[in-house]
Amino acid sequence: MVQRKGKRSRGEDTERAGRLRKKAEKVIEELGKLYPNAKLELEYDNAFELLIEAILAAQESDKKVNELRPRLFKKYRGPEDIVKVPLEELEKDISSINFYRRKAKLIKKCCEVLVEEFGGRIPESVEDMVKLPGVGRKTANMVLGGAFGLPAIIVDRHVLRVSQRIGFTDKKDPDKVEEELRRIVPEDKWTKFSFLLLNHGKNICTARDPKCGECPVCGVCDSCKVKL
Numbered sequence: 001m002v003q004r005k006g007k008r009s010r011g012e013d014t015e016r017a018g019r020l021r022k023k024a025e026k027v028i029e030e031l032g033k034l035y036p037n038a039k040l041e042l043e044y045d046n047a048f049e050l051l052i053e054a055i056l057a058a059q060e061s062d063k064k065v066n067e068l069r070p071r072l073f074k075k076y077r078g079p080e081d082i083v084k085v086p087l088e089e090l091e092k093d094i095s096s097i098n099f100y101r102r103k104a105k106l107i108k109k110c111c112e113v114l115v116e117e118f119g120g121r122i123p124e125s126v127e128d129m130v131k132l133p134g135v136g137r138k139t140a141n142m143v144l145g146g147a148f149g150l151p152a153i154i155v156d157r158h159v160l161r162v163s164q165r166i167g168f169t170d171k172k173d174p175d176k177v178e179e180e181l182r183r184i185v186p187e188d189k190w191t192k193f194s195f196l197l198l199n200h201g202k203n204i205c206t207a208r209d210p211k212c213g214e215c216p217v218c219g220v221c222d223s224c225k226v227k228l
């Protein structure tokens, strides 16, 4: 059979998948030692809080969202409380956050759908979560993994960058990267793996000037700047 240029054969695909699985194991092992308590930086008590915070955290620091948290969730205990208030009141309550007007609209719509279609409960599947206005796969996975403890590959900008640098993927689209990582990482480690890469991207494998000299996965990373 003639093989198209640029296409990998089935044998090559299997070999590559095996190599990436081993690499993932090593990364989980090494980063697990470096970040034994890896978790999200957002603070939350339940899935409702994490969902609203994830919407607020788009183009905003987690620190700013955490600062607002006590006041916000003292007033809004669940989606019903948000549905009841006028939009202007919600805008005022989140006005310390970037793009608060747009986010207030999204949060309000999201809570309306939660109340009308899900009885006020946060759904426990990506498929249902992404039906909520303002919720994409990243947020859905963040809530599933972070609040419900379900297996979830969370592809935020840190996980995307670190995955590309280490060589898990050459894709740019987060949904495609999620799909690739799902195949490489064992399902029971999806959430842990996401938290580890997220922490690593914030602390060592930073967007500008990654600190490869301090990185425990330099030996398996395709982009390590340090000669071993």
Ligand code: SF4
Binding pocket: 162, 165, 166, 204, 205, 206, 210, 211, 212, 215, 216, 217, 218, 221, 222, 223, 224, 225
């Ligand atoms: S070796 Fe460098 S580029 Fe690779 S993961 Fe570590 S810090 Fe990032």
